[in-house]
Amino acid sequence: MNQVAMPLRIENLKKSYGTVEAVNGVSFEVKPGEIFGLLGPNGAGKTSIISILTTLERPTSGRALIFETDVTEDPMTTKRQIGVVHQEVINSGFFSVEEILEFQSGYYGIAKNKERIHYLLEKLGLYEHRQKKVKQLSGGMKRRLMIGKALVHNPKLLLLDEPTAGVDITLRETLWKFVLELQREGLSILLTTHYLEEAEQLCQRVGIINYGRLECVEPTQEVIQKFTQKKVVLQLKNPRTFVSPYLQHSEANNFTFRVPMEKGLGDLLSELKVGSQEIDDVRIVEGTLEEAFVAVLNNK
Ligand SMILES: Nc1ncnc2c1ncn2[C@@H]1O[C@H](COP(=O)(O)OP(=O)(O)OP(=O)(O)O)[C@@H](O)[C@H]1O
Ligand SMILES: [Mg+2]
Known part of the structure; x- marks a missing residue:
């Protein structure tokens, strides 16, 4: 049977830091074209899972597959397929917004990417700030720049770790509209957020994680019905x-x-x-x- 490649498949994933079992046997999938919400309190293990997907950390055991390729076996291939917005804001302050996006394109070997960069700048409300140095940006603008960076290479799976923390309500709405547009274009999305009202509106399915264990993985409406x-x-x-x-x-x-x-x-x-x-x-x-x-x- 000819099966569609699953954007993300996590199988019995474990991650320990010394004696801390941050991720303790987690399994779930992100299906093609869906927005999947990974929800949980502080310290539940969400960022640890994302760090494994981006190969920043190695799993203690279990597997994570991106479009059926194991992230630890072929990190080069899997990295090209994903865009990541990390929870922590990291940008070097001395370059301009546009330069940062050009460097990021270069990192993926894309030399002429102006059209896409301008498109992203427009969508993220950063076009008029494109000449500003990163250190001149507000916190919310820096976060939007990170979203732009995650998208320069047209990834097929987007990992958003708390992308709207510190972003004001109007901009949050603009960002989610953009995310829904990306979804309509076929992007699959893994999202962690503490804004549960937004997760309810956006995510077709959610997984609730606590102390490194998934308590449930179900369509959002079924979770609400059940609990x-x-x-x-x-x-x-x-x-x-x-x-x-x-x-x-x-x-x-x-x-x-x-x-x-x-x-x-x-x-x-x-x-x-x-x-x-x-x-x-x-x-x-x-x-x-x-x-x-x-x-x-x-x-x-
Ligand atoms: N590099 C590390 N070294 C040691 N312990 C870590 C490390 N990274 C995370 N932890 C621990 O692993 C557990 C899970 O942390 P993680 O950052 O994955 O949680 P989270 O669900 O992303 O929380 P938050 O909602 O606060 O972002 C916590 O107990 C944390 O202290
Ligand atoms: Mg986190």
């Missing part, structure tokens, strides 16, 4: 009392119920014996990825 409950906020015309395992909060004629995602509103109302003529207002508040994340980490 959260929805709220039904009911406002009645008159005060009432309810005896219900779902009742979370009540005050006069306002009631909040926490119900499993699969439970329908009709079922709940008939269980509660509430007739439609009694209702003033009813609202359903769905669970969020942030709630699911907290629930997974608390092992609920």
Whole structure:
């Protein structure tokens, strides 16, 4: 059977630093054209995984394959396929924005890359700052420059380690729009972020990592379904009392119920014996990825 090459396949990956087991048997894939979110608290092991993918670190055991090539066996090939935005901002301050992108192109053996560089500068809102030395840039601009650097060679897999930390809200939105555009062009993306609302909007699938172990890998909506409950906020015309395992909060004629995602509103109302003529207002508040994340980490 002719299978499509998987952009990223991680198999039972382990990484120890002395006695610290930073990555402890992690397996997951990034599928063609998807944005995969690797989520976890500080120190969970996210950057350690990315460092292995970029061959900055060697795995203690297990494998990481980029388009089916093992990163430790053929780092030259795999490096060409990936673009990386590191968590730490690193740029040499004495060159201009444009020069940095030219050097980066040269690193990949691309001599004439002006068109792509200008395209990236425009997309990243850096065009008017292209002559500035890096040391004259703000923190958010430096981060955008790093994203530009990651893309000069047209990679097929983009690794984004906290790319929007320190970037203001408007620019974050611009950046995500650009990332979605790149996705539409066929780029596959591995993203780590602490902005869970953004991950919920962007990522088709997420993996939640804690103490070096993946607690779950699933489509984002399934994670939310599985680990959260929805709220039904009911406002009645008159005060009432309810005896219900779902009742979370009540005050006069306002009631909040926490119900499993699969439970329908009709079922709940008939269980509660509430007739439609009694209702003033009813609202359903769905669970969020942030709630699911907290629930997974608390092992609920
Ligand atoms: N070079 C290193 N030497 C020793 N320990 C390290 C090294 N790099 C990371 N660690 C440890 O490995 C664990 C995982 O760190 P890692 O940077 O991968 O976490 P992270 O999930 O990226 O966290 P954050 O969200 O804070 O960026 C932590 O306990 C960290 O202290
Ligand atoms: Mg990190």
